[in-house]
Amino acid sequence: MFINTFFKTNQSLFTATILCLIAIFITACGGGNTGSASATKGGNTVTIHHLGEIEGLNPVATSDANATYVELNIFAQLLNTDFKTLKPRPWLAVARPEIKEINDGEYKNGMSLTYEIRPEATWDDGSPVLASDYLFTIKAVKNPKTSCASLRPYLEFINDIVIDPQNPKKFTVFSKQRYILAEEFSSGYVLPEKIYDPSGIMKNYTIKQLDDPKSKQTLENDPKINEFATAFTSPKFMREDGVVGCGPYKKVEWETGQYLILERKKDWWGDKVPNDAVYAHPERIVYKPIPDWTTAVTALKGHELDVAISIRPNDFLELKNNETFKQHFQIQEPNELSYVYLSMNRKKPQLADAKVRKALAHLVDKKEIIDNLMKGMAQPVTGPISPFKDYYDKSIPDVPFDVEKAKALLAEAGWKDSDGNGIADKIVNGEKVEMKLEFKYNNGNDTRKSIGILMKENAKRAGIEIEVVGREWTLYLEDIKRRDYMIACQGWIQGPSLDDLKQIWHTESDSPDGNNHVGFGNAESDKIIEEIRVTLDETKRNELYKKIQQLIAADQPYIFIYSPKGRNVVHKRFTNAEPSMNRPGYDEKGFKLATATQ
DSSP: OOOOOOTTTTTTTBBBOOOBBBBOOSOOOOOOOOOOOTTTTTTTTEEEEEEEEOOOOTTTOOHHHHHHHHHHHOOOBBBBOTTOOOEEEEESSSSSOOEEEOSGGGGEEEEEEEEEEEOOOBBSSOOOOOHHHHHHHHHHHHTTSSSSSGGGGGTTTOOOEEOOOTTTTTEEEEEOOTTTTTTHHHOOBBBOOOOOOOOOGGGGGOHHHHHGGGGOOOOOOHHHHHHHHHHHHHHHHHSSSOOOOSEEEEEEEEETEEEEEEEETTTTGGGGGGGGSSSSOOOOEEEEEOOOOOHHHHHTTTTSOEEEEEEHHHHHHHHHHHHHTTEEEEOOOOOSSEEEEEEOOOSSGGOOSSSHHHHHTTTOOHHIIIISTEEEEEEEESSSTTSTTTSSTTTSOOOOOOHHHHHHHHHHHOOOOSSSSSSSSEEEEEEEOOOOOOEEEEEHHHHHHHHHHHHHHHHHHTTTTEEEEOOOHHHHHHHHHHHOOOOEEEEEEBBBSSOHHHHHHHHGGGTTTTOOOTOOHHHHHHHHHHHHHHHHHHHHHHHHHHHHHHHHHHHHOOOEEEEOOOOEHHHHHSOOOOOOTTSSSSSGGGOOOOOTOO
């Protein structure tokens, strides 16, 4: 699953995707500069670089990877990911759920998962975190008008939630399916109902009502459903005083383009939990958006930043070989469960034919990109599954760089230069259309820009004109959501658990809020994706994973390029900062000041 999936911040548990999801992209980019904030340098403050501004802080309504990393500290999930073992561990919950298979009754051939919230867990006003808050959170995502369409596929298996009448902190999730990721996706964030729904609107709807396809139109036209959705995704709950969770940190200051400051709560409930089962060591966490890598590297060398990830390859090699820098910073190169790709909008007339998309794939020189742009710190990929997973289909051949093959495929698809201007054209719906394409990337991401420039030069030799266009991060995301693009350089971040491909590859996700940005899929591919979700037999499931990878390869909606190695640095002021394969590659809550520094 991918980073921009529901409960996307629990990356081992909620991949995206979003697998997650996931959606969500490998590196963000937007406006801003180094700025200044009080007490952001030194001491028990961790200062973290972000390449761009984040879109908001509602953990079930945002798909930005950088927002994900911040939300992990403000909000709490029932289970979290151990960054060292990559296994789920109890966080807000007392333990991992009690899981039972159901063999009769309403949920025959389904399952149940029973959780109990820690007795110590409270909201900031001292009131307890209750099962009713969890129930509300699930309803908020299932509300058809909230901007959670890309997240809902992962919660389809939740058919009902029953709160224990004897214990308001205990509840059972019921499902008619035995979903492969039931534990992962039932164990996400819990939001305070009284803050996010003070009028109690969602109390008037059951999960069964929200799930009923016959009620879809009625719900979408329901003024109360719309009233709640509008408020839930308003600035109040994205960046203002409504950003409230039961995690260890609270937002205290946010200057757009300058910094976002979190401060540790003085009376956080987690301090009462024995044996360091939950933890938060830094007193303050500061996130600084610096879209220019030259400026960011200068800030690192000046000790104005403690953490940076996905550093530009040239800069990373320079830092890696800088003896003075290495005296103060750990250099980390973990493998990453992520990949970079080019998405091609199949709904554009120039890109509607798979032969054209195959031709474009032949114009991407992966070897040059990996050797020269990535300085060898990546490996080529051919599909949407991490190459570090057993069910990655190694039998799918890579598309070789071959300009002549690209020209031949274009001709087969009817694209030829009829007027001698050097650009292939074709009559589409009675009008001559030229093979002119736009390649979008997020400003500040020089690697993606360079990929576009290389592709432009190669494409020109095949009779294709490509314009390389940079967009500010939030505008770039909006363009993708609106399908206002032709080719876009993007990335998905995955976690180590199983992949649910529905969020990105199912036709139901081909919607304004869904993450099937390329319009891939048909009845055959949908059926395979749905079977994967409920196939518990590993051998059969792996066969299905390979089938869907082969269908995607044949259709070529993406040009899969590479899976990168981490290029991260962490200041040696902190211990307990070992790298992780799980993005972002570090767990700042666990950082401890070195004794000498203290």
